[in-house]
Amino acid sequence: MVSEESGNMIEFFGDVAQWFGDGANWTGAEGILNRLSEHIQITLGATAVAAVLALPPAVWLGHRRIGGTFVVAAVNIGRAIPSFAIVVLFLPISIRLGLGFGFWPTFLALLFLAAPPMFTNAYAGVAGVDADLVEASRGMGMTDREILTKVEVPMASPVILAAVRVAAVQVVATATLGALVGWGGLGFFIVRGFATRDSVVLFAGALLVAVLAILTEAVLGTLERRVVPPTLRERSASIETVVA
């Protein structure tokens, strides 16, 4: 239903509430539930794959403390890649590779978005572990592998987990771009609302994404708190501000 954006805010929010209240908007392939599930799936997928791709090499390089400047430079470039560009760039590649449109260009773009900050922060976290502590551990007879797994990774865990959390939230917001290349997700409502000048649908879509992003932040934040010992938490907050 096309509704003009009324000057009356209350009326507008009433329209939005009505849209959410309409059961038909929740069901079906184009409904909220399906779009939400698509969006969550791609977020989980992209964040997990990015973590698997980025964290092990970053942790290893950080442990070895090699390649610092290269790492930072490479990751800066990664951060500089606009997601909109990647999504569109992968579209013809994906089509020519027979992978179709929609999902794969979006997924790849999200990988490019999530991996670099995870990589930098994991590297910085591990490499930044107090050198004296590492020395002491070596002195106590720990093997290289033990230092990595029992000292460095636990010490770096606040930073690493924070990076995963921040990346996941960014993925949630950016996955909306997928709707521009024929994918679905919550961006579907945004694109639909924009194309039909239906501010209600547009707002509803944006609201859903914002809520999902906040939920993602909350859930991962709680998980973080469970996993990370309290003494290490303060450190992560100050690093996050500067490095994230």
Next chain:
Amino acid sequence: MRKPFRRTVVGATIVAFALIASACGSGDDGAAKDGPTITIGSAAFSENALVAEIYAQALEADGYNVERKLNTGPREVYAPALESGELDLVPEYIGTVLRYLGGDATSDSDETHAALRLAWESKDIVVLDYAAAQDKNGFAVTKETADSLGLAKVSDLAAHNGTLVLGGPPECPERDFCLKGLESVYELSFKEFRSLDAGGPITVAALEGGEIQVGLMFTSAATILAKGFVLLEDDKGLQPAENIAPAVRKEIVDAYGDDFKTTLNDVSKKLTTIELVSLNKFVEVDGKDPEQVAAEWLKAIGVTE
């Protein structure tokens, strides 16, 4: 923003060149016209952008100052921009836009055109002469689908209600000449609607890949023939006359007068559906640069040298 100036290295010189060059205008014949810059917009699909480019170059050849803002978006985005003055000229399709403005479009070009002129008068938008070229919404299937389901006309789809997936631009479900019309006039129902693009490469890929069975394609799209798609016949006459006509802000027409109108009308005169399809072919199928295609066509029809 687009100014014809030479490439240089030092920043300051570039600005100087830009100022000098833009003052000189872009054509070698005709003095630069004094007046407001004409901002030309278009819908976000290659044909409309191409037609807009053709009008733009025709105007530039006559010395007008033109700024391009092509691929602006769907009509819901560029039409308000035209009405508010952010765009000055858009190449329109008389039937759909008349319906968009709330009027009744028929299959008669003259009637529809006159009604459109009237509908837009109050918003100070002038619709110039229409071209013979028409581009209507069409619904295409792959040859395999047509053969296996026995489809030749749009009404043939009714036998498969609820089983087929339709693909089209995001605004399609709201449009009378798109999904809304298919549902009301043809009494069709689709299993799903996929939001893709306006008869563009994503829709083509979706048809080829089988992700949709029916796709919205424009009747003048060269891709249909090139890909061997079957355009279903609009047997219930859902689609109105859709001649191309430039919609221009009144203040621009008033500022420049009859010469301006003649420049554009002369181009429209030469634009037939067959010409349009072949122009589309150069861009869509042969992959040529739209700007080059526009330039070569204008030369071929004698508007430019």
Next chain:
Amino acid sequence: MTGPALIAAGFFSWEWVVNHLDDIWDRTIEHLILTGIAIVVGAVISLVLSVVALRYRRTYTPITWFAGLLYTIPSLALFAFLVPVTGLSILTAEIGLVSYTLLILIRNIVAGIDGVPPATVESARGMGYTTRGLFIAVELPLALPVIMAGIRIAAVTTIGLVTVTALIGQGGLGFFIATGLTLIHSPVGTTQIVVGTVLSVVLAVAVDMSLVGVERLTTPWSRKRAAT
């Protein structure tokens, strides 16, 4: 269609690039201008909000909460939402772009000022600096590394977001990406996408390095860099 050869063939056309050098230049400048405005306006607003947050500590949480909320709104939605209100204009683009800089800039300005050693502040006060003088002449300069780190991140992020504004009639280099989207089956389209993407990245890296240079020039006493 299969095979890497088919992907490479007909994907990129140098001819197109050579024919459109002035367009490419124009769009790059446009991109820089849009970014510049966003950073400058964003910095001013962030500075004001940071001063408030530093003065009245209780406001820090709501301020960053609000900036964070803006940051979560998907860029496409924010721009699209503003279009009926402010049109297909630079204003629409800038409102969105500025909003996304606030969170990182406010966080870094506050963290930077907080990071100034209390001892330094005390001795400066002892030397007779007023609160305002202290802020301008002592705290801000010492906070500069952290603030610059924030500006660098904000600049790079903004350059990326400017590409999205192509969908609302602005765009800078995003224009090539959006146009390419309608022509992806032809080299004219794919070349534009590549040009738009590559130049956005190049621009971001160039701006980032320039800002590092600016930072070095303005803070010769501070060689310690944040791990960015």
